[in-house]
Amino acid sequence: MMKTKVGVVQMTSTGDVEANLRTVERLVGEAAADGAKLVVIPECFAYLGPENGKLEIAEELPSPEGSAPLSTPGRAATPGGPILARMGELAKRSGAQLVLGGFWEKGASAGKVRNACVHVDEHGAVRAVYRKIHLFDVDLPDGTKLEESATVEPGSELVVADAPFGKLGLSVCYDVRFPELYRGLVDRGAIALAVPAAFTLTTGKDHWHVLLRARAIEAQSYVLAAAQTGHHFGQRRSYGHALICDPWGTILAECGEGEGFATAWIDTTVVEKVRGSLPSLRHRVIGATR
């Protein structure tokens, strides 16, 4: 039996990087004081503002140990930057591992970034980097028009991180609508799934809980969903409701509307019990890998 306390952060990011990072530091500090050994931080945590701003703050990321070097031309000799350095210090100070959802990483071409999800260990080292595969290009009935692919280059690799409780599958926001990604993460050993998000209010009120619980149930895995909430630079509204869900689909902890955090225990025996008693992962026929 192994139990690990984990946390998810909910915040209202703006175009003010310094203010956003202070909020992250405060909420991660509180979650760690509550015992969390891994804390998931939402998409756009460092910056949520006019498009060009994210290009200016984008940083290069180191290749995590053991992974193939990135082939981005002209990469700096010492990757990283002030935001990654500060988050590394936060991990060390709080003693908690961090999952930095929606880290703005420099893209291969000028004018583009990647929407990365970075796993940082408690010593401040980058251990895994996932890059958002599915990009949110939509024109919703309420007038919300977003074209993520205008500034973001999509990733293509599935990434599973080594967390204190076992394997954690990485994803970002809109990815949650693509169940095949999570099945792939489970095939790579994941028992928990990180979904750092900035879900719109319009879609979130109808889809957020349903999608997250469905992913937990069908992947028979914990789901750690960090969230943006409230109004951003007078133009966008996020749904909030950061939550932690167990492999049965039960919501263990959930934030309300405002900034805050939620914590819950990951218990590996619960994963074993659910997967053992209702072996739907083993009953797969279509696309089964084992």
Ligand SMILES: O=C(O)CNC(=O)[C@H](CS)NC(=O)CCC(=O)C(=O)O
């Ligand atoms: O572009 C930025 O600055 C920050 N990025 C985001 O907020 C991203 C892409 S626009 N948001 C989502 O993926 C929301 C998905 C969603 O709401 C749904 O699937 O319903």
